[in-house]
Amino acid sequence: MVTRAGIVVTGTEVLTGRVADRNGPWLAEQLRGLGVDVGHVVVVGDRPDDLRSALSFLVGTGADLVITTGGLGPTADDLTAQVVGEFQGRPSAVDPELEQRVAQVVARLMARRGWRADAAATAAGVRKQALVPDGATVLEPVGTAPGLVVPPAADRTGPPVVVLPGPPAELRGMWPAAVAAAPARAALAGAAELRQETLRLWGTLEAQLAATLRELEPGLAGLEITTCLREGELEVVTRFPADAQVVYDRFAADLAERYAGTLFSTGPGLDELVGAALAERGLRVATGESCTGGLLAARLTERPGSSTSVFGGVVAYANSAKEQLLGVPAAVLAEHGAVSAEVARALADGARGRFGADIGVGITGVAGPGGGSAEKPVGTVHLCVVGPDGASSRALALPGSRSTVRNRSVTMAMHLLRELLLGGPPA
Amino acid sequence: MVTRAGIVVTGTEVLTGRVADRNGPWLAEQLRGLGVDVGHVVVVGDRPDDLRSALSFLVGTGADLVITTGGLGPTADDLTAQVVGEFQGRPSAVDPELEQRVAQVVARLMARRGWRADAAATAAGVRKQALVPDGATVLEPVGTAPGLVVPPAADRTGPPVVVLPGPPAELRGMWPAAVAAAPARAALAGAAELRQETLRLWGTLEAQLAATLRELEPGLAGLEITTCLREGELEVVTRFPADAQVVYDRFAADLAERYAGTLFSTGPGLDELVGAALAERGLRVATGESCTGGLLAARLTERPGSSTSVFGGVVAYANSAKEQLLGVPAAVLAEHGAVSAEVARALADGARGRFGADIGVGITGVAGPGGGSAEKPVGTVHLCVVGPDGASSRALALPGSRSTVRNRSVTMAMHLLRELLLGGPPA
Incomplete structure (x- = not known):
């Protein structure tokens, strides 16, 4: 059984393209390294209903783990933590110790930038960021926002949801703690190694390669091959379980021979x-x-x-x-x-x-x-x-x-x- | 009633981040200009099941129009046209005249690059690209791949699916023909203008702005406001129907006054x-x-x-x-x-x-x-x-x-x- 994950990227700014999403692809690559296959990345705006429907969809695809990114800021449109809590049947409450830690981080940040802000306003934002669904694991903030691992409530079934912040540096810094949390570890326990290799050609037409792949098809069992033409370069990316390494090696050697004049890399870009x-x-x-x-x-x-x-x-x-x-x-x-x-x-x-x-x-x-x-x-x-x-x-x-x-x-x-x-x- | 659209971005190369998606955001912006709200962008790999589940999900969210991008190339992993045809209950067959036109485009392209390819292989790729679901509108190729507008079969209900190629230049070139096609026109007929304005601040803390927004909230009916902190800049993006222009103008004036020291743009980046x-x-x-x-x-x-x-x-x-x-x-x-x-x-x-x-x-x-x-x-x-x-x-x-x-x-x-x-x- 392949272990699968689904990713929700939140943020109207991502949905409308003002900010390019770097988290979905990064997470997909990390998960692949853990042997987890990502089927879908869903981008949603900052709307509770759209986030809920995206969560339902991913759970419905049979994902063993769902990850959300973004929507953990202090403004009212940042609502991921609460929505995920409700979705998993776990009401949220302020964690007073966490609130204190976040307040310290915010104070330091403001001091460094020399910014001033209304104390009550800042406190309200901090309190919002310290809301934790009952029974969730808190992931300590890397920036100002804590992350969460939220399993379904005891009377429910379904995958745990890992809630991560949107800024890429914060998300990446928090990732090790996220996969180490007990509910995530349990969800990933069955994952087997998933390898990925890339061949790069320059000067071969995609249609020609397509014909070669059709011809070789009977001997490619266990390989998932995708081709991508980008800026004139043809990339052949193959994913396979460890026991198909022999099949891949034969395939790679075959392509290297047939395309000796155009294959310029068996890996590096x-x-x-x-x-x-x-x-x-x-x-x-x-x-x-x-x-x-x-x-x-x-x-x-x-x-x-x-x-x-x-x-x-x-x-x-x-x-x-x-x-x-x-x-x-x-x-x-x-x-x-x-x-x-x-x-x-x-x-x-x-x-x-x-x-x-x-x-x-x-x-x-x-x-x-x-x-x-x-x-x-x-x-x-x-x-x-x-x-x-x-x-x-x-x-x-x-x-x-x-x-x-x-x-x-x-x-x-x-x-x-x-x-x-x-x-x-x-x- | 707001007219809504959903977007499916296909391609394992996008899902895994080897290629950044530029189409989802571009389409979302075009649709907004037409008064259409985009709720979700779903990124899927080149797998028929994952594409089918993404289509079902978007139809289930009540989308009036679904758009797919990518997966129209000559290789076997490019399968969008067939999957969408099946999904809409419309079996595909080769359109011989289209086949001829695509063949001409491919021949010209190869001649220009000085590439050689096996004739049979090329023909097989061309034939694949000329597969058209029964009753679909063909959008003439801008590159080599034709696009499609595929309404549901006569005995079904649901939104039309617009099938566009993945290369951004091809997709953009084909877009006017896509929205002019009768089924797309019908789906978009009820859409009312949706405006979008941006305010940009430099040196204001997000928490401070959050407090201001909470305070102003009672007077902001009809505005959908999102804030985004990016590289130190705080962007306030507001979407609203035309009849809320007065509300927006008041809101913008209010922010300009409160943040006179940090607001540096009421629009341009x-x-x-x-x-x-x-x-x-x-x-x-x-x-x-x-x-x-x-x-x-x-x-x-x-x-x-x-x-x-x-x-x-x-x-x-x-x-x-x-x-x-x-x-x-x-x-x-x-x-x-x-x-x-x-x-x-x-x-x-x-x-x-x-x-x-x-x-x-x-x-x-x-x-x-x-x-x-x-x-x-x-x-x-x-x-x-x-x-x-x-x-x-x-x-x-x-x-x-x-x-x-x-x-x-x-x-x-x-x-x-x-x-x-x-x-x-x-x-």
């Missing part, structure tokens, strides 16, 4: 591959960006420890900046225009030279929505990577919005770096 | 405010970033048309880059260290000078996880904004991960820019 290769070979990179405005530098420096292999970069939007900060010759700009293969090369050379780096990357293009012409329409992007052994370039005609063009350009630059550092399928 | 102020005043900005690695430049250039007010920036990770590209004096680096108020100021001055900009922004800090010391622990960040009339600085001690520290630093820099350009609450 593009950024990890590039970052590890730079570190391993002791090479340093610098960037000269125009239309991507710093996104490539930001992506390269996202990895912890990247300071040893990323010297920096110049975002040169204005032509004068291209000339003065990266030494792009005025004549090249005049002759070929700022968006040209020649300028991409000059940006890469300039970044490499000015920072004294081993590798320079240049990007110039028209991200739109304005700035396009008949000759160089929106989506025209030129990329160049210059390394110790030479240069490699690409000219792209990308469809899509400003944000799509910028992000795709950066991904292509990462693939050029991958190709330069590791070989494999051409970017 | 921080980036929009800063971008508009730069454009309006004809000021140009340049950045000198260390720990944020280009994120500030990327954020400033995200806005269309930003090239007129953003000259560029330098990402100076290495000290040598700080010296050579931004003229940070070696003596200042030696005396105060790279992470110091003095270096933040020198980065801002250097960026302003080298790019010939009106405003320079400097950021230096320890983003972690390594690089911290007792004196300058991880999360220590110094910011400086230098404008024509002087400079303003901040020293931060930020909690959280590398990514949190980087993003919070950039947000603080945007607030410093806002304060410089527009006044209002101190950053």
Whole structure:
């Protein structure tokens, strides 16, 4: 029997997209690590009825554990704790000791920020956050909000509900205590290891892979395979119980043979591959960006420890900046225009030279929505990577919005770096 | 009667967080514009049973319209069209003309990318994508996948299901045709305008605002108010029918008076405010970033048309880059260290000078996880904004991960820019 969990993400701000949910996916991944399969993540606004119906739904799908995130703040629209308490048949009351601990945390926080607030107002918010359903396990606050593990009342059946705060750092900090609480431990006791592996291809059509999967199907018992096309990359993610490892290994070897020309990773993502290769070979990179405005530098420096292999970069939007900060010759700009293969090369050379780096990357293009012409329409992007052994370039005609063009350009630059550092399928 | 819709986002890659869902929030916002309230967004993996239970749940909540996204690709795990057809009691069959149109699109796509694929494999994928439930309206493909509007079979009741592809650009391109289809039009016919307004505060504690809302509550009939604390900013979002406009105006005026010192926007977000102020005043900005690695430049250039007010920036990770590209004096680096108020100021001055900009922004800090010391622990960040009339600085001690520290630093820099350009609450 597979152990299953369901997740409710609360918050009108998530439902309407003002805040992107990072908790559902993070929890799904943690649960997978514990051998627990997540069937559904339900996003609801701050409305008691909608939260109740989401809880009923997940319990109805046979979930062994239900987790909620968010709705634990001091405002009246934060109502998760009370609704979950009622749902499990456990009325809530203020826990005076918890109230005191939360009050201390809030006081410290306000002192640090130098904020002032009405004492009665603050106390009311604190009291709300210290409401605990009868018989629930309290998870100590990481921020100001305590979490809860709420089993069904003695006269009811159903899974326990773990109530966690919305801010990702608080939720993550509280997670170990949540899974250690007795009702959660009991719910997870039967879970068996669930493995997950990823293969990444660059340059294979999804339809082609689909045909291969259909052909191999009879030999894939025990594997749950999903494919995902993202920014030109085809990801093949397989989940399987430990006893299907042999089946997976055969499948992975089979794909590696059939797609030798396009498979570029049997695990790590593009950024990890590039970052590890730079570190391993002791090479340093610098960037000269125009239309991507710093996104490539930001992506390269996202990895912890990247300071040893990323010297920096110049975002040169204005032509004068291209000339003065990266030494792009005025004549090249005049002759070929700022968006040209020649300028991409000059940006890469300039970044490499000015920072004294081993590798320079240049990007110039028209991200739109304005700035396009008949000759160089929106989506025209030129990329160049210059390394110790030479240069490699690409000219792209990308469809899509400003944000799509910028992000795709950066991904292509990462693939050029991958190709330069590791070989494999051409970017 | 409020018209309600429910959304199902399909895709194991979304459920497990490998791809962030952008469709649910976008659709929720479009529907709000049509006066339709979205109660739930359900994320499910690529499993027929889970998709079916999600559809049943949303129909059970009384939704007048159900929308699915994703699962229309050529691979066997893309199964939305068939499942929805069965759910509505409408068996699927290949539409030969649609099959031909999809085949043409696929052929063009492959030619453009220079990819080769087995003809039979491609044809099988195309055939799958041309499966149409009996009596459904076909929405012409924007990418390769057609969408569908599937009403319940004649002998059934329930809302129509709109089936849209997963890639955001395809989904958005298809949306006008989806809402124009007769069954969707009928479902939306009764919807009345639903307005939404946002107030933004900087420096008010959520508990304080909660107390104010409790106090004002009797006079807020017809308003649905939610508050959200994000990166130090408190957002107050209110949704209301047109006839509650007067109530909202009074509420907004009341908050503006009570929070005159912290309310910085009655609508536009921080980036929009800063971008508009730069454009309006004809000021140009340049950045000198260390720990944020280009994120500030990327954020400033995200806005269309930003090239007129953003000259560029330098990402100076290495000290040598700080010296050579931004003229940070070696003596200042030696005396105060790279992470110091003095270096933040020198980065801002250097960026302003080298790019010939009106405003320079400097950021230096320890983003972690390594690089911290007792004196300058991880999360220590110094910011400086230098404008024509002087400079303003901040020293931060930020909690959280590398990514949190980087993003919070950039947000603080945007607030410093806002304060410089527009006044209002101190950053």
